[in-house]
Amino acid sequence: MEAIDVSPEMLTLVGTGVLGEHRWPPSPVAFEIDFGNPIRFRFHHSAKRAALETRCNDVRVVLIVDRAACDRLLGSELDLGDGDTFFLPTELRAIALAIRECGLPEAAATPYRLAKSIELLCEILSAKREDRLTASTGPASLSQLDIHRIAAARQIIDEQWTEKLTLDRIARRCGLNRSKLSRGFRQIYRCTVSEALVERRLAEARRQLIATDLPVSLIGYRSGYLNNASFTRAFGRRFGQSPTDFRACAVAA
Structure with a gap:
């Protein structure tokens, strides 16, 4: 090596x-x-x-x-x-x-x-x-194959978050039915599939607010929000500030 x-x-x-x-x-x-x-x-x-x-x-x-x-x-x-x-x-x-x-x-x-x-x-x-x-091992109710498939679902969310991902689509891609994916995902990651997807999109929005000068509305749209109001509400719930205030504070720092 x-x-x-x-x-x-x-x-x-x-x-x-x-x-x-x-x-x-x-x-x-x-x-x-x-x-x-x-x-x-x-x-x-x-x-x-x-x-x-x-x-x-x-x-x-x-x-x-x-x-x-x-x-x-x-x-x-x-x-x-x-x-x-x-x-x-x-x-x-x-x-x-x-x-x-x-x-x-x-x-x-x-x-x-x-x-x-x-x-x-x-x-x-x-x-x-x-x-x-x-951990790559999970609850006894899940087989090792199921754990790997659920991890594959998380990787789909992390890498393909810009796509129109739904629970059914993710489940099909990783070879699980939606109920097993939903239950297993919560057991392993302590959140729902939709919560993980929102978190991933907001994390990317946060990065773009710091690293780019793109308009806030465009960043929100790229993050899956059809209007600036819904993006601002979601971002504020997650980070405690509006996107505009967050960017201003980051620039000042």
Whole structure:
């Protein structure tokens, strides 16, 4: 695997094959990301070469990090269990894919992947701190296949939120009936399918208000709201401010 020596406290490995001979941080833990459908990561409480080489034929990104550094970034002791596996949240999937697929020349690729590795670690720990990690195992009432199909439904929402998605359409795409999808989605993600879709659209609207100068009405329309009043109400309920006030505060900051 290709190695990125991020710091004395962190090593990133990318690709397939055995780990190779590299300097490891002291007291290492590991976050092993595999790129199945959906993308998941497995936590290794005490990173060991033998455990990390069991899937050496798969394309992976492996973050090997000093435990003390994780505790420091998290602000408390990292209490994930050995072998705990989680679906990678939407915004983190993009970072992991950027590390895996970086096509820059070597002189630029190394610092780019180094920065993205730090970002990915910080975002994983932030998701842990904010209880946004979803375990890839679920209630006993759901089979492992159902759990993967429900995760696929979440990925459809996260990646295709601009489309006219309905519960029936999402259920058909992921191979579940609507009642099992509705029930299982709430069990795993603690919200309904429609609530997840609204959250995804409003999160993108929030990003566009900060990152672009597009008119508020256009951002609302692109987020699935047919008029500015309904967009303003939904945004205000979620973020406590109107879109216009939110943008003004972001610009002032």
